Amino acid sequence: MNDDSVYDGLLGGDSSQWAFGTDFEDPLAGVDTSVPAGVDAAELAVQCLRLGDDALILSQRLAEWCSRAPELEEDIALANFALDLLGQARLLLARAAAADPAVVPVLPEGSPVPAEDALAFFRDAGRFRNVRMAEVPNGDFAHVVARLLLFSVVRLATLERLQDSPDPVLAAIAAKGVKELTYHRDWAGRWFVTCAQGTDESRRRLLGALDQLWPLYDELSTTADVRDGADVVLDQVLAVAGVDRPQLAPLSGAGSHTEALSLMLAEMQVVARAHPMGRW
Amino acid sequence: MNVRERAAAVAAEVRDPEMPMLTLADLGVLRDVQVDGDVVVASITPTYSGCPAMATMRDDLVHRLTDAGFARVRVRVVLSPAWSSDWITESGRAALRAAGLSPPGPAAARSGPVPLTLGITRRELTCPRCGSRRTGRVSEFGATACKALYRCDACLEVFDHVKEI
Numbered sequence: 268m269n270d271d272s273v274y275d276g277l278l279g280g281d282s283s284q285w286a287f288g289t290d291f292e293d294p295l296a297g298v299d300t301s302v303p304a305g306v307d308a309a310e311l312a313v314q315c316l317r318l319g320d321d322a323l324i325l326s327q328r329l330a331e332w333c334s335r336a337p338e339l340e341e342d343i344a345l346a347n348f349a350l351d352l353l354g355q356a357r358l359l360l361a362r363a364a365a366a367d368p369a370v371v372p373v374l375p376e377g378s379p380v381p382a383e384d385a386l387a388f389f390r391d392a393g394r395f396r397n398v399r400m401a402e403v404p405n406g407d408f409a410h411v412v413a414r415l416l417l418f419s420v421v422r423l424a425t426l427e428r429l430q431d432s433p434d435p436v437l438a439a440i441a442a443k444g445v446k447e448l449t450y451h452r453d454w455a456g457r458w459f460v461t462c463a464q465g466t467d468e469s470r471r472r473l474l475g476a477l478d479q480l481w482p483l484y485d486e487l488s489t490t491a492d493v494r495d496g497a498d499v500v501l502d503q504v505l506a507v508a509g510v511d512r513p514q515l516a517p518l519s520g521a522g523s524h525t526e527a528l529s530l531m532l533a534e535m536q537v538v539a540r541a542h543p544m545g546r547w
Numbered sequence: 548m549n550v551r552e553r554a555a556a557v558a559a560e561v562r563d564p565e566m567p568m569l570t571l572a573d574l575g576v577l578r579d580v581q582v583d584g585d586v587v588v589a590s591i592t593p594t595y596s597g598c599p600a601m602a603t604m605r606d607d608l609v610h611r612l613t614d615a616g617f618a619r620v621r622v623r624v625v626l627s628p629a630w631s632s633d634w635i636t637e638s639g640r641a642a643l644r645a646a647g648l649s650p651p652g653p654a655a656a657r658s659g660p661v662p663l664t665l666g667i668t669r670r671e672l673t674c675p676r677c678g679s680r681r682t683g684r685v686s687e688f689g690a691t692a693c694k695a696l697y698r699c700d701a702c703l704e705v706f707d708h709v710k711e712i
Binding site: 295298346347354427436442453457504 | 588590593595596597598599602605621622623624625626627628629630660661663664665666667686687688692712
């Protein structure tokens with residue numbers, strides 16, 4: 268043992284001791300990632316990027332809530348949603364990269380950064396495919412409740428349908444995600460009703476947040492079937508809450524980003540980008 | 548005992564890093580152990596997509612098998628079917644109770660669209676310490692995100708309940 272460095276003793280020559288063994292492991296290790304016949308690999312990769320980017324970007328926004336929620340239980344709930352979405356993002360970005368390696372940014376020769384991280388940390392805002400609902404800055408607690416409700420009703424409807432995807436990897440990721448999103452949606456629905464039926468102030472804040480986010484709702488659904496499935500559940504929540512659908516038109520420019528994404532990515536990516544050859 | 552059985556027996560003893568009273572076999576995470584030539588291939592299924600303990604589980608499997616003399620070990624992820632708390636074995640449930648944790652009830656059966664539940668999740672739990680049914684929820688999150696925190700009104704202890712998924 269070398270007395271010059273406390274870390275030498277801790278490692279004990281074993282590089283995968285768990286405190287230090289949090290190296291990037293392929294979340295799809297050993298999974299057959301060949302693309303089935305009849306599935307367009309490039310289209311599958313784009314589909315996985317869209318779902319993975321939504322999860323990654325909203326996860327980052329929810330992580331900003333850490334230590335700021337009105338009480339400890341809800342603070343942990345928000346961090347837990349961020350963790351679930353980050354797990355989904357890792358699987359989906361890894362699946363996108365395996366389906367179509369052309370989507371992965373090129374890093375310097377010999378870089379140890381795995382494909383999922385290259386996608387997360389080395390793309391500029393213009394190459395992200397997430398919806399604007401995931402990226403707009405946080406507001407008050409009513410804002411995160413409204414955002415999670417609108418986002419989760421559509422994501423759950425999307426993942427429910429993708430359980431039958433012709434790609435077995437995407438189908439399996441979706442089936443796992445359905446279990447997680449079920450709780451996200453229930454939590455958001457419950458707090459939506461609570462805020463709506465609470466005090467005049469909580470209702471005022473909730474309606475304000477809903478109006479702010481409503482123009483971004485339309486962009487979430489990729490098919491009419493998903494939209495119908497999401498609307499049924501959303502209308503149940505609105506009915507219990509005694510809240511009318513806002514009469515506001517969708518915001519134009521679906522598929523584009525707000526400036527908030529660039530600012531978020533600058534913070535999220537700065538360390539990884541400074542060390543493209545780094546081992547963590 | 549042949550090589551595969553020996554490897555399977557070693558792998559079955561590896562414990563969950565967050566609930567060390569459970570083996571990965573008890574938890575239902577360890578799905579299969581095969582020997583392919585001179586490589587041991589252990590298959591595991593993630594509990595939650597973002598579970599931070601997965602990397603540790605993989606490392607521990609590699610360590611224990613390597614220590615037991617298997618030079619080449621590969622850990623394979625199996626995504627489908629998705630893990631369910633229903634896969635926790637009877638001996639695992641007994642181990643949870645013995646350690647003061649409340650084991651999960653049956654996970655919700657699904658068919659068709661996932662129903663919306665606006666009420667708080669209600670569970671009729673038995674205190675793992677004193678056996679009383681006078682228990683109440685403190686928080687839907689306990690020591691880890693996969694557990695809820697409950698209180699026993701009889702013995703006044705708090706306890707963790709492993710959530711159904």
